[in-house]
Amino acid sequence: DAGVTQSPTHLIKTRGQHVTLRCSPISGHKSVSWYQQVLGQGPQFIFQYYEKEERGRGNFPDRFSARQFPNYSSELNVNALLLGDSALYLCASSLEGSYQPQHFGDGTRLSIL
Amino acid sequence: RKEVEQDPGPFNVPEGATVAFNCTYSNSASQSFFWYRQDCRKEPKLLMSVYSSGNEDGRFTAQLNRASQYISLLIRDSKLSDSATYLCVETGFQKLVFGTGTRLLVSP
Numbered sequence: 001d002a003g004v005t006q007s008p009t010h011l012i013k014t015r016g017q018h019v020t021l022r023c024s025p026i027s028g029h030k031s032v033s034w035y036q037q038v039l040g041q042g043p044q045f046i047f048q049y050y051e052k053e054e055r056g057r058g059n060f061p062d063r064f065s066a067r068q069f070p071n072y073s074s075e076l077n078v079n080a081l082l083l084g085d086s087a088l089y090l091c092a093s094s095l096e097g098s099y100q101p102q103h104f105g106d107g108t109r110l111s112i113l
Numbered sequence: 114r115k116e117v118e119q120d121p122g123p124f125n126v127p128e129g130a131t132v133a134f135n136c137t138y139s140n141s142a143s144q145s146f147f148w149y150r151q152d153c154r155k156e157p158k159l160l161m162s163v164y165s166s167g168n169e170d171g172r173f174t175a176q177l178n179r180a181s182q183y184i185s186l187l188i189r190d191s192k193l194s195d196s197a198t199y200l201c202v203e204t205g206f207q208k209l210v211f212g213t214g215t216r217l218l219v220s221p
Binding site: 033055090105 | 117121144145147154155156157158159162200204205207208209210211212213214
């Protein structure tokens, strides 16, 4: 079975632009979470979605938004990109999301110039 | 205070050595804990769950001490392929909370 898949793998944007990152969870998993990982740090929680509803939001500005589709895939949108948004964006899926281990995709490496 | 704290290392050990990592957490209500392994520029991969009764998987042993709020990971007979960053994770209702990771370097 396919694991969590993310696209694109790499992306280069300039300040002020917006970006959409995509994620498909493991088949049968209904929860998708998004994390941001900057160099030298552990992943930081951005959002969790379950059954198309937002279940949790981390300490990120409103420029970050996400949604989950009926097939449980998800998009992360970031507007008005800043240099500090350069990071590895990780998507993770789990069966339900509460107190469960999550399985990560390869991530999207976003570079802001 | 950070929710999950780890010594960033690096821990430099020779092949065959035994190495242990500790991690402390601040939320006494945390329900579940995990160790993830992350190779350079790759995604985190689940290594093992952590239980109060201890959890052993081959050369790896994880332990949870709720009274002192720390988690440990013991690696026996280290292999070159064990070189990676080990992330301590607590899970709440909605999210995983990661430590910064402990880097392990195993040398020949």
